[in-house]
Amino acid sequence: xxxxILSVIVFTPIIAAILILLxxxxxxxxxxxxxxxxxxxxxxxxxxxYFSYDIPAGGYQFTEQYNWLxxxxxxxxxxxxxxxxxxxxxxxxxxxxxxLISWGVDDRPREFFFFLFILATGVFxxxxxxxxxxxxxxxxIAVFPMYLLIAIWGWKETREYAAMKLTLYLFIxxxxxxxxxxxxxxxSGIGTFNMLELEKVGFTPEFQRLWFPFVFFGFxxxxxxxxxxxxxxxxxxxxxxxxxxxxxxxxxxxGAFAALRVGIMLLPEGAKMWMPWIILLTxxxxxxxxxxxxxxxxFKYVIGFSSVSHMGLVAMGFAxxxxxxxxxxxxxxxxxxxxxxxxxxxxGMVYDRAHTxxxxxxxxxxxxxxLVTLAFIVGGLVSMGMPGFSGFIAxxxxxxxxxxxxxxxxxxxxxxIVVTASYIIRIIGRVFFGQLPEEFGGHVSDVTVMDKVAVVxxxxxxxxxxxxxxxxxxxVESGVNNVLRLLGGA
Amino acid sequence: xxTVEFEPWMITAILPEISVIVLAALILIIDLALPEExxxxxxxxxxxxxxxxxxxxxxxxxxxxQLRLMWGGMLSQDxxxxxxxxxxxxxxxxxxxxxxxxxxxxxxxxxxxxxLASTLGMMLMASSADLIMLYLAIETTSIPLYVLAGFLIKDxxxxxxxxxxxxxxxxxxxxxxxxFSLLYGFTGATNIYMIAMQLFNGAAPAAPLIGVLxxxxxxxxxxxxxxxxxxxxxxxxxxxxxxxxxxLSTASKAAGFAVLLRxxxxxxxxxxxxxxxxxxxxxxxxxxxxxxxxxxxxNIKRMLAYSSIAHAGYAMIGVVALSYLGTASVxxxxxxxxxxxxxxxxxxxxxxRITGSxxxxxxxxxxxRSPWLALALMVAFLSLAGMPPFGGFVVKFAVFASAVQANxxxxxxxxxxxxxxxxxxxxxxxxxxxxxxxxDENKPLPVPWSYKFGLTVLCLGIILIGTVFAxxxxxxxxxxAALF
Numbered sequence: 001x002x003x004x005i006l007s008v009i010v011f012t013p014i015i016a017a018i019l020i021l022l023x024x025x026x027x028x029x030x031x032x033x034x035x036x037x038x039x040x041x042x043x044x045x046x047x048x049x050y051f052s053y054d055i056p057a058g059g060y061q062f063t064e065q066y067n068w069l070x071x072x073x074x075x076x077x078x079x080x081x082x083x084x085x086x087x088x089x090x091x092x093x094x095x096x097x098x099x100l101i102s103w104g105v106d107d108r109p110r111e112f113f114f115f116l117f118i119l120a121t122g123v124f125x126x127x128x129x130x131x132x133x134x135x136x137x138x139x140x141i142a143v144f145p146m147y148l149l150i151a152i153w154g155w156k157e158t159r160e161y162a163a164m165k166l167t168l169y170l171f172i173x174x175x176x177x178x179x180x181x182x183x184x185x186x187x188s189g190i191g192t193f194n195m196l197e198l199e200k201v202g203f204t205p206e207f208q209r210l211w212f213p214f215v216f217f218g219f220x221x222x223x224x225x226x227x228x229x230x231x232x233x234x235x236x237x238x239x240x241x242x243x244x245x246x247x248x249x250x251x252x253x254x255g256a257f258a259a260l261r262v263g264i265m266l267l268p269e270g271a272k273m274w275m276p277w278i279i280l281l282t283x284x285x286x287x288x289x290x291x292x293x294x295x296x297x298x299f300k301y302v303i304g305f306s307s308v309s310h311m312g313l314v315a316m317g318f319a320x321x322x323x324x325x326x327x328x329x330x331x332x333x334x335x336x337x338x339x340x341x342x343x344x345x346x347x348g349m350v351y352d353r354a355h356t357x358x359x360x361x362x363x364x365x366x367x368x369x370x371l372v373t374l375a376f377i378v379g380g381l382v383s384m385g386m387p388g389f390s391g392f393i394a395x396x397x398x399x400x401x402x403x404x405x406x407x408x409x410x411x412x413x414x415x416x417i418v419v420t421a422s423y424i425i426r427i428i429g430r431v432f433f434g435q436l437p438e439e440f441g442g443h444v445s446d447v448t449v450m451d452k453v454a455v456v457x458x459x460x461x462x463x464x465x466x467x468x469x470x471x472x473x474x475x476v477e478s479g480v481n482n483v484l485r486l487l488g489g490a
Numbered sequence: 491x492x493t494v495e496f497e498p499w500m501i502t503a504i505l506p507e508i509s510v511i512v513l514a515a516l517i518l519i520i521d522l523a524l525p526e527e528x529x530x531x532x533x534x535x536x537x538x539x540x541x542x543x544x545x546x547x548x549x550x551x552x553x554x555x556q557l558r559l560m561w562g563g564m565l566s567q568d569x570x571x572x573x574x575x576x577x578x579x580x581x582x583x584x585x586x587x588x589x590x591x592x593x594x595x596x597x598x599x600x601x602x603x604x605x606l607a608s609t610l611g612m613m614l615m616a617s618s619a620d621l622i623m624l625y626l627a628i629e630t631t632s633i634p635l636y637v638l639a640g641f642l643i644k645d646x647x648x649x650x651x652x653x654x655x656x657x658x659x660x661x662x663x664x665x666x667x668x669x670f671s672l673l674y675g676f677t678g679a680t681n682i683y684m685i686a687m688q689l690f691n692g693a694a695p696a697a698p699l700i701g702v703l704x705x706x707x708x709x710x711x712x713x714x715x716x717x718x719x720x721x722x723x724x725x726x727x728x729x730x731x732x733x734x735x736x737x738l739s740t741a742s743k744a745a746g747f748a749v750l751l752r753x754x755x756x757x758x759x760x761x762x763x764x765x766x767x768x769x770x771x772x773x774x775x776x777x778x779x780x781x782x783x784x785x786x787x788x789n790i791k792r793m794l795a796y797s798s799i800a801h802a803g804y805a806m807i808g809v810v811a812l813s814y815l816g817t818a819s820v821x822x823x824x825x826x827x828x829x830x831x832x833x834x835x836x837x838x839x840x841x842x843r844i845t846g847s848x849x850x851x852x853x854x855x856x857x858x859r860s861p862w863l864a865l866a867l868m869v870a871f872l873s874l875a876g877m878p879p880f881g882g883f884v885v886k887f888a889v890f891a892s893a894v895q896a897n898x899x900x901x902x903x904x905x906x907x908x909x910x911x912x913x914x915x916x917x918x919x920x921x922x923x924x925x926x927x928x929x930d931e932n933k934p935l936p937v938p939w940s941y942k943f944g945l946t947v948l949c950l951g952i953i954l955i956g957t958v959f960a961x962x963x964x965x966x967x968x969x970x971a972a973l974f
Contacts, residue, residue: 069960069963071960071963111857133887136878137878140878141877141878148920151924167917168914171910172910175906178906179890179899179906182895183899
């Protein structure tokens with residue numbers, strides 16, 4: 001029997017969480033060190049899995065299956081394909097950098113890391129799940145800790161409101177999808193939640209058309225799809241830095257990924273019927289999100305709405321239902337995850353020093369934190385889709401894929417690139433360049449070593465992927481083939 | 491099946507009941523012998539005794555595959571009754587633990603004796619196969635509970651609670667008894683299985699039977715606090731000593747469901763379309779009203795009362811599904827619900843005995859005063875809200891699955907929407923516990939051993955059921971098999 005690496009990845013965070021809970025509350029440093037060690041282990045394992053995935057062989061690898069509830073055909077069934085492998089890696093990366101960024105959390109750090117790691121277990125679990133029940137199980141584990149993380153450690157002004165809004169939105173989405181999943185289970189007549197088996201059932205087209213919107217929108221709520229995106233900017237802004245990173249960087253991908261895995265892959269006929277309409281919603285996401293971002297004066301809201309816009313591109317790539325679109329969406333999930341984690345990390349660092357996020361009141365931060373400025377510029381270039389950075393290799397295929405389906409949508413969506421460039425450049429100019437306002441004079445200092453390690457690490461990933469895309473493109477392509485097989489080679 | 495002579499196995503089959511009676515007698519005697527300052531030990535003796543009874547039951551009283559009637563057809567030996575009886579023993583043991591360290595409660599021998607008497611009644615309820623036995627069992631359960639709810643005689647609220655519970659209980663039990671007598675009139679039998687046979691042979695037309703059924707449902711509806719017979723619950727829970735409120739909302743409610751399942755499914759299978767519709771309507775009303783009213787509560791015991799009304803509604807979804815899976819999911823739901831709600835009430839009791847208040851606002855800063863108590867409350871509430879990896883998630887999944895399987899997707903959707911409302915008020919309490927600060931947050935909140943032990947067992951149980959659920963669902967499935 002091979003080493004159960006995926007289970008180990010899934011359970012590393014939760015075991016660490018329990019260990020952390022057993023450390024006395026006063027020993028804050030020990031808590032942090034334990035958290036960091038666990039995060040590094042999880043990341044190294046996910047790096048190992050990522051690079052040992054056998055691309056020519058394709059399909060699901062590292063599979064493990066254990067009986068969980070045989071009476072209802074529920075198994076603990078994990079495995080990864082080209083779509084999920086990058087996301088597992090992404091989670092590992094965000095976990096380590098999230099812990100580094102949260103080094104300064106001083107109010108009950110024990111509980112903070114406990115909830116953060118439960119969240120991480122949920123996220124890993126969803127990405128590797130090949131059983132529908134298991135997917136829901138971990139999905140909800142991932143949703144709940146967000147509430148406490150935002151409500152307790154978030155931004156005082158809006159945290160209660162934002163945390164409740166976020167939790168209720170996501171929970172509504174997941175239970176609506178759950179009803180759809182149960183309908184699939186009983187309609188299949190094969191008495192199993194195994195998704196690989198359910199793929200083969202071939203539900204009737206009427207069934208698929210009826211249930212596709214339940215399942216797809218249920219999950220896409222977490223992907224931030226218009227008009228259900230409303231929770232996301234509020235949630236991002238209210239969350240503490242590491243949680244914003246997790247949230248925008250990983251959790252939104254969870255929604256998009258589950259919408260793909262359960263919605264599109266299990267109900268392909270439904271997808272074919274609904275996608276021409278859904279693509280219009282994603283267009284709103286992309287363009288409207290970018291415009292709203294460009295009129296915000298709060299630094300964090302800008303990034304929050306930019307996430308809505310960029311996640312719209314992911315959904316748009318899915319909606320194209322062709323090779324280029326799906327490939328781009330798969331890459332965009334990873335690229336945006338790292339990029340937005342970087343953005344939120346930088347926003348957090350600026351806010352911790354300036355105690356304001358109002359863009360007009362900021363300025364000249366290049367003088368105090370040059371390295372962070374550089375990292376933000378890298379993120380900005382990714383965000384604009386500049387060639388040589390990961391954003392380009394992700395967004396370009398999406399536009400190509402959409403062009404093949406509906407050229408005018410691709411043209412309208414391209415407006416967002418211009419708008420994105422405008423607000424990113426405005427932020428870089430206003431926040432990092434220009435004069436440092438006098439009120440920040442003496443007391444604003446450079447970031448800590450931990451912070452520097454985190455932002456350098458994240459920017460490096462973005463650049464490496466940009467200059468050497470083959471490191472991920474081939475892998476995602478093998479995952480796309482898997483999806484296209486189910487779509488009937490469309 | 492129906493003419494059963496006495497056989498020796500019948501003694502071992504009711505060994506748990508015998509142990510409970512012996513235990514009650516022991517407590518009475520020890521109560522006289524012990525000096526006043528050591529009477530708290532009575533609680534430990536009760537708890538240990540109940541666990542012993544449970545173990546004895548598990549070893550000696552396991553029923554066979556087939557349902558067997560015993561003691562002249564009064565009781566039935568089957569997995570449905572057995573599962574519930576074990577659940578009651580467990581719930582009573584936990585309730586005894588939570589009572590030990592409460593003033594004016596824990597050191598009173600008669601308190602434990604009354605509780606044991608009520609437990610005995612519940613155990614008989616779960617396995618009675620005869621209307622006469624059933625009625626006696628229900629009264630044996632209820633009368634001690636009336637006294638227990640009003641046990642704190644110096645506390646006006648407790649007295650009010652006991653009296654209110656008594657008035658409602660006596661009224662509904664009279665109506666139910668009237669239904670029983672009509673049923674006897676129609677069929678000439680009191681044994682549930684005999685009645686089923688008579689009805690199958692067309693002993694009575696459907697129309698009056700539906701009337702009879704509604705009379706009987708009044709009595710059962712009161713026990714499970716289904717809308718519109720739920721009015722007593724919030725007032726009684728609020729005034730009753732907290733462990734007793736927990737006992738009422740868990741064991742007593744589960745006993746009501748055990749009876750409901752057996753009578754409806756075994757005695758009235760032909761009328762299923764009619765009572766199915768009635769229960770579906772009741773389930774919808776119960777879930778929705780329970781959850782909506784819980785939103786407005788400021789007192790945690792009242793909130794838990796409305797939440798427990800809502801949970802009765804969820805469990806009724808499984809009854810409506812009227813299938814093997816549905817019945818199994820009801821039993822499973824109740825097992826998890828009993829464990830979870832006991833943990834919730836146990837935590838409330840542990841907090842209330844120090845703060846002296848059950849207002850939700852008094853939970854501010856709890857996570858700073860006692861992180862472990864806060865964690866226990868979180869585990870219990872998240873399980874109630876149906877979040878994994880806690881038991882509540884699996885059972886909600888099972889109940890909704892049974893509704894979808896029975897092609898009642900609308901009912902599943904109502905249940906799902908309700909669970910969102912539920913999440914809101916559970917999170918509101920957690921917000922007080924984890925987020926808000928209070929002036930008292932630096933005062934210690936000592937937790938005695940009885941609570942530590944009980945809550946640890948319950949919380950681990952919630953997580954265990956929520957992650958390793960196959961054995962529990964097998965157990966529930968064999969319980970359901972007794973009815974199909």
